[in-house]
Amino acid sequence: MRKLSLVALFLAISTSSFAAGTSGDDGRLFYNLGQILAQQLGIFELSQRELELVKLGLTDGISGINTRDDLEAASRSIQAMAIKRRDAQGARLAAKAREFADAAASEKGSVKTASGAVYTSLKEGSGAAPAPSDTVKVNYSGTLIDGKEFDSSYKRGIPAEFRLDKVIKCWTEGVRMMKAGGKARLVCPPETAYGAEAAGIIPPNSTLVFNVELLEVKN
Numbered sequence: 001m002r003k004l005s006l007v008a009l010f011l012a013i014s015t016s017s018f019a020a021g022t023s024g025d026d027g028r029l030f031y032n033l034g035q036i037l038a039q040q041l042g043i044f045e046l047s048q049r050e051l052e053l054v055k056l057g058l059t060d061g062i063s064g065i066n067t068r069d070d071l072e073a074a075s076r077s078i079q080a081m082a083i084k085r086r087d088a089q090g091a092r093l094a095a096k097a098r099e100f101a102d103a104a105a106s107e108k109g110s111v112k113t114a115s116g117a118v119y120t121s122l123k124e125g126s127g128a129a130p131a132p133s134d135t136v137k138v139n140y141s142g143t144l145i146d147g148k149e150f151d152s153s154y155k156r157g158i159p160a161e162f163r164l165d166k167v168i169k170c171w172t173e174g175v176r177m178m179k180a181g182g183k184a185r186l187v188c189p190p191e192t193a194y195g196a197e198a199a200g201i202i203p204p205n206s207t208l209v210f211n212v213e214l215l216e217v218k219n
Contacts, residue, residue: 043086090204097207100145104187117170118187127180130217132165137216143209168193178214186210
């Protein structure tokens, strides 16, 4: 885990809304930078008391108040705390992942793959079905089981293209069950997605839910 600078922490834990003083292109970029950094610090799951203490430390640090604390030693302790909290969060998410995937698999029309992913057809396609070595063109959105969206080609306005055997197992298996023109929901337990590792804003041991539209299969 990389060390966290005071400036990064300051931006990350900002609780103010995008309001007066943040207008204009630069203002929005700095605000968005704070939002991105806050997502990266989600692993700490700060309580209100912890947040207030972090804000106090940031205010003193930026103001040049030196408490003579050994910040190198503190940095090591912070990293150890981050690992501990990450592991605890991962254990909770793993339990929720199993429950969510089991519930999805019990839904009418759902199919559980060999790896444990759950495929549900939303619209049957009529075109070609892809092979693992094919490149596919898709539109998709991805959420955590709480509904929080972490990625969307729809919002970017550009479909994604990738070779099917170069993505997470859930996608390799699930999209192979589709035909061009079809739409499906994929429920991806951790072992078919990113496992115990965090991936950007995706916490470790997360079950992911994708709505996928297969636009084209390219050989």
